[in-house]
Amino acid sequence: MAEMRDLQFQEPAARAAQAAQALTGAPAPAAELQDLPSEKMVLNMGPSHPSTHGVLRIVLELDGEIITKAMPDVGYLHRGDEKIAENMTYSQFVPYTDRLDYLAPLANNVAYALAVEKLLGIDRQLPPRCQFIRVICCELARISSHLLGLGSYAMDVGALTVFLHTFTEREKIYNLCESLTGARFTTSYTRIGGLSRDLPPGWIDQCRKFCREVVVNIDETETFLTRNRIFVDRTRGVGVISRPDAIDYGLSGPNLRGSGIEHDLRKAHPYLVYDQLQFDVPVGSAGDSYDRYLVRIEEMRQSVLLLQQCLDKMPAGPVNIQDGKIALPPKDRVLTRMEELIHHFINVTQGVNAPPGEIYFGHENPKGELGFYIHSKGGGTPHRLKIRSPSFVNLGILPKLLPGHMISDVVAILGSFDFVMGECDR
């Protein structure tokens, strides 16, 4: 029988202290090195760099291999989503939300629909079946996003196998998405006041099968990484974010919880049916890259638990609000009845008639708090729609976090942040 060997981990923050020591020049360098002129070097990382997961550009100022200054440059994927939203009806903007965090489009769809429904005042009147299906969507998206985040993170720090492993599992989620929404990637599944369609026959069984399989996959992924000496050495004590810093910089999601702050919008302000479901909120203790990794692993397990509960409790009934002024009426009635025809026509051409006012809705997305602020002057079009994207806010801490680290640690820190530029740049 194999003997379990305890890994001698390096003290957290020991490497950062080493780096700081090198910066202040506390230990005297060898005599022959003392006369060498030291010159700061400016290095441009990205926007096309595999570890920047998209088009993030960071201008690094280096003293040897130590970073002395970091200036993130975002906006390479800016498409003006907020401007576009001001020029279309609420329903027409749903496909654009797919393109925010394009690794979790289902969760974005749900977040946006809930925000508009909050403005309309119907977010608590959704049919139960719709709410359960939406929770399933959110948790599937969370697993999918974390699987990708972990796989690419492991690849960034040198382990290719994990990436192939997690992508095999994501493929199953894409298959589920395809049979649920008709699209693998750009799902556009939610509608204002409901969903584009009900679960297809047999979908619940497919999803149960997936739940059984993904748990095994998560365990296997952990065996690849959690006690892997190389992975641990590259992530422990790297990118330590203290609790006050995490709050001050407005971090959210796993990056916030990695620093030990137990805050989850699903618990703090339950929406949909999260208050009827049992789940835990994992938190880290040291706030380093390794903790953020552990939080994501555990969140996936909790998501599977949530999925199973939803599948067990799934009630029968309609998935759309029975109000023709908000959700489109059933097609057979549109074609046979006058009133439904009018509702359909008004709904498509003018959109739902939202009251004047303003709301903010924050949704616990896989990456953090995805918020929609809607300023309405009444009618079917938002006067202003602001997307508070978690990736944008989370990246704001980089100028504080990176200095003092080695250049190879940038990759380990960026991967542990798990950001998406489509959402950051909007």
Next chain:
Amino acid sequence: MTTSLELAERLRAKFPALISAPAEFRGEITLEVSDPEAIPEICAFAKRELGFDYLVDITSVDLYGEDPRFALVYHLYGYGHLCPLRLKLRLSEEKGELPSVTGVWRAADWHEREIYDMMGLRFRGHPDLRRILMWEGYPYFPLRKDFPLSGKPTHLPEVAFTEPAPLDGGPFVTIAGGKDTIAREPRVRIPETDALELNARLERRQDIKEAHGHARGPGAIEPRK
């Protein structure tokens, strides 16, 4: 358990002359701040005394046609009491400037840069007020209501115009702005007509460049045999 309304009242009791009565819509409390200059002081008090340690978001709204023209919206949240609060203030176009709250929450840094970028409102005391999503030197503020959805031609040719990419006009590339979708479909296109169309486009581009005093780029492409 504290509520947003209680916290709003406490904030109002501290600054009675500056803050309006709390307004509620869909369970959210909004306070109107009458003087933009007081916002750092109010925010510092809200953070220090009322526990609003998390700045969720700052954003701006262009109320085109009204006076004052702009509205700024601050979303605060406290991890201690789990209560959100919204502060709003109005800013006229002539003024266009207000003090920064980066001294209160570091998270304000990028939010304020984004507002400067998109709406053109300046934040006094911000450590690094540059454009963030658009590129440095871009002349417009795209989220203003008088900026058209289709965009405006920019007067910065070296930034906005690029040389044609190597594959531009190749056999598998659709030509944007062609006659119709059938003619643009790569599989039905004839290379000779492509080259003609591409040359016409290149000439148009050269004309624009020359109008801006730029030297001619690489020559036109020969039709393929």
